[in-house]
Amino acid sequence: xxxxxxxxxxxxxxxxxxxxxxxxxxxxxxxxxxxxxxxxxxxxxxxxxxxxxxxxxxxxxxxxxxxxxxxxxxxxxxxxxxxxxxxxxxxxxxxxxxxxxxxxxxxxxxxxxxxxxxxxxxxxxxxxxxxxxxxxxxxxxxxxxxxxxxxxxxxxxxxxxxxxxxxxxxxxxxxxxxxxxxxxxxxxxxxxxxxxxxxxxxxxxxxxxxxxxxxxxxxxxxxxxxxxxxxxxxxxxxxxxxxxxxxxxxxxxxxxxxxxxxxxxxxxxxxxxxxxxxxxxxxxxxxxxxxxxxxxxxxxxxxxxxxxxxxxxxxxxxxxxxxxxxxxxxxxxxxxxxxxxxxxxxxxxxxxxxxxxxxxxx
Amino acid sequence: xxxxxxxxxxxxxxxxxxxxxxxxxxxxxxxxxxxxxxxxxxxxxxxxxxxxxxxxxxxxxxxxxxxxxxxxxxxxxxxxxxxxxxxxxxxxxxxxxxxxxxxxxxxxxxxxxxxxxxxxxxxxxxxxxxxxxxxxxxxxxxxxxxxxxxxxxxxxxxxxxxxxxxxxxxxxxxxxxxxxxxxxxxxxxxxxxxxxxxxxxxxxxxxxxxxxxxxxxxxxxxxxxxxxxxxxxxxxxxxxxxxxxxxxxxxxxxxxxxxxxxxxxxxxxxxxxxxxxxxxxxxxxxxxxxxxxxxxxxxxxxxxxxxxxxxxxxxxxxxxxxxxxxxxxxxx
Numbered sequence: 001x002x003x004x005x006x007x008x009x010x011x012x013x014x015x016x017x018x019x020x021x022x023x024x025x026x027x028x029x030x031x032x033x034x035x036x037x038x039x040x041x042x043x044x045x046x047x048x049x050x051x052x053x054x055x056x057x058x059x060x061x062x063x064x065x066x067x068x069x070x071x072x073x074x075x076x077x078x079x080x081x082x083x084x085x086x087x088x089x090x091x092x093x094x095x096x097x098x099x100x101x102x103x104x105x106x107x108x109x110x111x112x113x114x115x116x117x118x119x120x121x122x123x124x125x126x127x128x129x130x131x132x133x134x135x136x137x138x139x140x141x142x143x144x145x146x147x148x149x150x151x152x153x154x155x156x157x158x159x160x161x162x163x164x165x166x167x168x169x170x171x172x173x174x175x176x177x178x179x180x181x182x183x184x185x186x187x188x189x190x191x192x193x194x195x196x197x198x199x200x201x202x203x204x205x206x207x208x209x210x211x212x213x214x215x216x217x218x219x220x221x222x223x224x225x226x227x228x229x230x231x232x233x234x235x236x237x238x239x240x241x242x243x244x245x246x247x248x249x250x251x252x253x254x255x256x257x258x259x260x261x262x263x264x265x266x267x268x269x270x271x272x273x274x275x276x277x278x279x280x281x282x283x284x285x286x287x288x289x290x291x292x293x294x295x296x297x298x299x300x301x302x303x304x305x306x307x308x309x310x311x312x313x314x315x316x317x318x319x320x321x322x323x324x325x326x327x328x329x330x331x332x333x334x335x336x337x338x339x340x341x342x343x344x345x346x347x348x349x350x351x352x353x354x355x356x357x358x359x360x361x362x
Numbered sequence: 363x364x365x366x367x368x369x370x371x372x373x374x375x376x377x378x379x380x381x382x383x384x385x386x387x388x389x390x391x392x393x394x395x396x397x398x399x400x401x402x403x404x405x406x407x408x409x410x411x412x413x414x415x416x417x418x419x420x421x422x423x424x425x426x427x428x429x430x431x432x433x434x435x436x437x438x439x440x441x442x443x444x445x446x447x448x449x450x451x452x453x454x455x456x457x458x459x460x461x462x463x464x465x466x467x468x469x470x471x472x473x474x475x476x477x478x479x480x481x482x483x484x485x486x487x488x489x490x491x492x493x494x495x496x497x498x499x500x501x502x503x504x505x506x507x508x509x510x511x512x513x514x515x516x517x518x519x520x521x522x523x524x525x526x527x528x529x530x531x532x533x534x535x536x537x538x539x540x541x542x543x544x545x546x547x548x549x550x551x552x553x554x555x556x557x558x559x560x561x562x563x564x565x566x567x568x569x570x571x572x573x574x575x576x577x578x579x580x581x582x583x584x585x586x587x588x589x590x591x592x593x594x595x596x597x598x599x600x601x602x603x604x605x606x607x608x609x610x611x612x613x614x615x616x617x618x619x620x621x622x623x624x625x626x627x628x629x630x631x632x633x634x635x636x637x638x639x640x641x642x643x644x645x646x647x648x649x650x651x652x653x654x655x656x657x658x659x660x661x662x663x664x665x666x667x668x669x670x671x672x673x674x675x676x677x678x679x680x681x682x683x684x685x686x687x688x689x690x691x692x693x694x
Contacts, residue, residue, distance in 0.1 A: 099594070
């Protein structure tokens with residue numbers, strides 16, 4: 001895939017504090033990349049560097065094959081959408097959309113044409129004459145996207161654009177952003193701390209922590225084969241269940257924790273010549289079964305239900321098994337109550353093993 | 363009335379539950395004929411408050427006393443300025459004028475004598491205006507650009523620069539008085555209105571810059587970033603984004619400067635010469651130069667006239683002033 005954005009050995013430090021460390025990243029043309037991480041991981045900083053709003057300390061940024069490391073934000077061919085919308089409060093929506101074009105001395109008829117087109121795509125035509133204060137949150141964010149749209153930019157940068165909206169609106173706009181991407185097929189980089197946004201929107205997700213990218217892969221890959229324990233914990237809700245123990249050989253490889261032993265014949269190790277070592281064993285709540293289906297599962301455990309969270313579509317149960325608290329995702333209609341004794345089971349082939357010390361995937 | 367069916371439905375549901383729970387259904391039915399009658403004896407609704415509570419007496423009493431304390435001198439001034447000299451000599455300073463006369467006001471404005479000339483406050487008034495307008499405009503323009511640069515364009519040494527500027531606000535004027543005389547003399551502006559305008563502009567700089575910097579810093583950074591992505595430069599962001607958003611703080615700065623400069627006495631007397639004296643200095647000279655009798659009514663009228671400009675500014679822009687001072691967050 002042809003690279004639309006290339007980041008080469010990028011680093012950024014504020015005094016002694018290194019925010020980004022020797023970061024490399026290639027984003028393909030038309031790709032939707034999501035930068036995901038908890039706050040302070042450097043994801044917004046990276047986006048600001050790409051936009052040119054922060055001066056980098058080292059390394060290079062290429063957009064569309066052009067070295068833009070020292071370029072002004074407006075000369076980089078980007079459009080940007082901010083969390084707080086950042087609409088100019090004293091201008092109408094139309095004024096907001098055309099401000100950048102006027103700065104670039106685009107001829108007036110063309111400005112009008114581009115604004116009209118963007119307004120049509122985003123269905124904000126009736127709002128063009130209004131001031132931002134007279135818009136709802138969703139309308140404001142749509143206007144903000146419009147401001148990026150009129151620039152005819154190759155690259156769209158989104159900095160947590162949906163974080164200020166309520167849950168329902170967030171879901172609606174998420175769909176709209178995805179449709180927009182399918183329609184325009186621009187390169188988009190999207191920063192969020194919301195794993196649902198990341199999973200639903202991304203072609204690839206880059207999970208960041210401490211100014212580094214921990215894993216860069218498709219949502220499926222990240223969900224199914226997290227590269228480290230941190231990634232495994234970060235993606236998925238409720239979070240993955242972990243057992244602390246040891247992998248031993250003899251009678252095939254087995255994971256031993258407390259009185260339990262899980263057979264690992266079907267587990268796909270990264271390194272087939274794996275040597276026994278202490279490890280973490282992780283299994284997702286949705287890969288566990290309970291009740292009758294558990295009878296046929298390769299691993300079965302007895303536990304007691306401590307807490308039940310009915311979600312309608314699913315029911316989450318927290319089950320205590322020998323001192324471990326495990327989340328199990330059950331059917332929405334399942335009737336389980338706190339205090340029930342329950343059998344839970346899972347298939348170790350769907351598990352994730354991580355090295356005890358490095359916490360990397362095994 | 364439209365809500366009644368809904369309420370009825372609720373109460374029916376309640377009855378059904380009560381029945382299911384096996385309680386005494388007939389009794390409960392009797393207790394709950396309608397929603398309104400459900401209120402039991404005892405506290406209900408809004409808590410009653412006594413008008414003449416101890417707290418109210420203390421609060422309003424204090425406020426009234428303080429108001430009187432501040433308003434009484436003003437009352438005396440106005441009343442005295444409307445009396446003729448014979449009436450003043452009777453000595454009842456609180457009594458209203460028996461015979462209202464505006465002669466003292468006319469005299470204060472146009473005829474009152476200082477030791478040097480006899481054209482009243484009018485000369486000082488126009489001098490003050492000629493000092494005020496350029497000083498206010500110049501200081502606000504420079505300080506707002508300063509504050510904007512310090513808040514949004516983090517240049518190297520910005521913090522040091524800002525600290526030096528703020529420290530400047532704490533140096534007593536007296537220390538700088540004489541050095542400034544020499545500096546103005548060297549550039550040939552000593553004794554001119556231009557010189558005084560420059561002095562006022564410089565002395566307004568620390569507090570105004572602080573004011574503008576803090577205001578601009580409270581404008582969301584993302585707005586500034588968006589404007590940069592939109593290709594706006596230093597001046598375009600300043601004029602098109604920042605200034606239109608900042609009317610309240612400009613009003614606050616204007617009020618501070620208008621009152622400060624209008625009320626200034628020290629710089630006026632030091633850096634100008636007699637025929638360029640501002641109104642405050644002129645007032646002082648009128649009040650302090652006595653020929654024969656001390657004309658209290660003229661002095662009172664002159665003092666009120668001098669205070670009229672800041673007073674008017676307060677009344678016109680008081681609301682904006684409060685809004686500007688209180689403005690912390692700017693909603694986008």
